[in-house]
Amino acid sequence: MTKESVTDPGARREALYALMLGAQREDALAMLLEHAGAHGFQSAVSDLLEPVLERAGDEWHRENLSLAQGYVAGKIAEDLLVAAVEAGGDLLLDVKGPVVIGNVEDDYHSLGRKMVVVFLRAAGWKVIDLGNDVSAKDFVDEAVKHGARVIGASAMMLTTAENVRALRTEIDARGLRGRVRLAVGGAVFKLRPELMDEVGGDGTASSAIQAPELFDRLWAASLAAEDL
Amino acid sequence: MTGMERVLAALRGEPADRRAFTLALSLYGSRLSKCPTKEYFSDPRRYLEGQREVARLVDPDVLFSPFALPFEALAYGGEGVWLERFPPNIRKPPFREREEIEPLGDAMFLDRGVSYLVESTRLVAEEFGPAKPVCAVVTAPVDLPAMLLGIETWLEILLFDQDRARRLLDIAVDHFLRLSGAYFAAGAAFVAIPVMFANLRIVTQALLEKTILPELTRAFAQAKGPLVYHHGGNRIVDHLGLCSDLPNVAGFLLDPRDNLSEARDILGPGRLMLGNVSGPGLARMLPDKAYASVSALLADRASDRNFVLASAHADIPCDTNPDTLLAVRRALEDAGAVA
Secondary structure, three states: OHHHHOHHHHHHHHHHHHHHHHHHHHHHHHHHHHHHHHHHHHHHHHHHHHHHHHHHHHHHOOOOHHHHHHHHHHHHHOOOOOOOHHOOOOOOOOOOEEEEEEEOOOOOOOHHHHHHHHHHOOOOOEEEEOOEEEOOOHHHHHHHHHOOOOOEEEEEOHHHHHHHHHHHHHHHHHHOOOOOOEEEEOOOOOOOOOHHHHOOOOOOOOOOOHHHHHHHHHHHHHHHHOOO | OOOHHHHHHHHHOOEEOOOOOOOOOOHHHHHHOOOOHHHHHOOHHHHHHHHHHHHHHHHOOOOOOOOOOOHHHHOOEEEEOOOOOOOOEEEEOOOOOOOOOOOOHHHHHOOOHHHHHHHHHHHHHOOOOOOOOOOOOOOOOOOOOOHHOHHHHHHHHHOOOOOHHHHHHHHHHHHHHHHHHHHHHOOOOEEEEOOOOOOOOOHHHHHHHHHHHHHHHHHHHHOOEEEEEEEEOOOOOHHHHHHHOOOEEEEEEEOOOOOHHHHHHHHOOOEEEEEEOHHHHHHOHHHHHHHHHHHHHHOOOOOOEOOOOOOOOOOOOOOOOOOHHHHHHHHHHHHOOEE
C-alpha cells in the first residue's frame, strides 16, 4: 500500500508521523502536498500536520523523541508553509499575535529559536524574529512597536539564561508586567526547571513543538490581565 | 589506600578501604585559589594552584584537567566569551554553513587554548599523578562538528548530507586522536568523553547505529589509553547496550536520571560504572540534603565493587557551598569500606 493510497485520516496521520520519525522529509512533504491538492493547505495543516505535531510534542515531552526528529518535524512544517505561501493557497497565516522572539544577549544557539518560529507560524502566529544576541532593550522596543503581548527569549546555557533577568527588569521598568508576558526556553530550562522562576519567566515549554500552546496561554493571560 | 589504588580496585572489582569518588571540580579550583576565571583558564600554573586547593579541601580520588572543551573548537577560529565564575565558552562557532573545514593536524598544539589544556594536564599529573589519577576531558568526535559549525548545521548535515558528514567526522576523529594522545603523553590516567550526539534524545536510532557508533568505534579503537564514556548531559540507559562494547572504554559515567541498577544489568558485572550525583545540582543543595542523597546512593550500590561515586553533567558551579562538598565526602567516609 503506498502512502498516496491511504485515505483514512487517522491512517494518513500515522503514515506522516512514521515519515517524520524516519527523517523522510521529502516523502512527508509530498504526502502533505498531495493532501493540500485535494483538500486545501488549511486542511493539510489542521487535519494532518497539527495532530501529528501535537503527538510529536507529547512524545518529545516524555523524552521519547529525539532532537533530530523534532528538527525534521520543523523542517517539514517549514517546507509546507513555504509551499503554501508560494501557491497562494487558503492557509490562514498571521492570524494570531504578533509575538517577538529572539536569543538573549550573548546567545548564538539559534536552533531552538528557529524551530519555535516554525511551529508558531504553522499554528497561525505572526512572529517577529529578532535573531541572535538580542539586548533586553531591543526585545522590549520591538514588542512595543509591534504591539506584541508575548516575548519569547531563548537561551541554551546557564551563562546566557542569566541574561533573561535583564529582560525581566526591562519589561517591569517600562510598566509592562502583566501586559507583555515573557516566555523562556532552551536546553538549560529543561535541565533546570526552577530556572524559569529564578530569571523571571512567565512560562516555558519542554519542546519547541509545544511553544504554540504556551503562547496561546500567555497571550490569553495578557488579555485577562488587561480586563481586570 | 591512595586514590589511584581505590580507582584500580574499583576497576578490578576488588575491596577498598572506602568507595572511590570524584567530583568535577575543575572550575571550582578558581574559587578556592581566589583566581579570576580568565587567568585560571589561561595560565597552567594557576590551574595547578587551584587543583592543589581542591585536593586540600575535598581530597577526591581523581583530579581533572581543565573542563574547557570550547578551547578545542576555538583553535579553529570563531569567537570565545569569558564570563566571571564560568569556564570559557564559544560565542560564535568558527565556521559558517557552507565552508569546508581543514584539519589542523599537530598545529592545534600551537594554539594557546589547546596548549594550555595539555600543559595544565601535565602539571597536575606531575604533582598528583602517582597518588591521584588525572582525568582529562576531550570533545567526542561526533560532537566536534557541532562546536565548529553550530548544532543546527551539524544536525542538518548528519540527517541530509552523508558525504559531508563523513568528511567532517574524519577531521573530528583525527582531532580526537591527536588531543587524547597528547593528554595521555602528558600523564592523564584516562580520558573522559562527554558524548552528546550518540544519544537517543539527540539523534535517531538509525543515525546512532549506522553513522555515530561506527565512528566512535573507529576513534576509540585507536585511543592510546583507557576512556570513560560520559553521558553528555542526557540519560543513556535506554541505549547503553548499544554503546557497551565500544573499544577501550573502561567505564561509563551515568546521568543523574539514569537508574544505576538498570545500568548494571545492561553492563553486566565487572564493568566500571561511575555516577551519578548532579554536579550543577550540588549548588542548590544544603549540606544535610547532599549527605542524605549521597548516603542513599552509596547504600544502593553497597555491594557493587565496580562503582565509583562521581558527579555528572557539567563542572560543579563556583557558587556551591564548600560545606556541601564536604558533606559528600563525609557521606562517603561514613559509608565505610567496600567489602
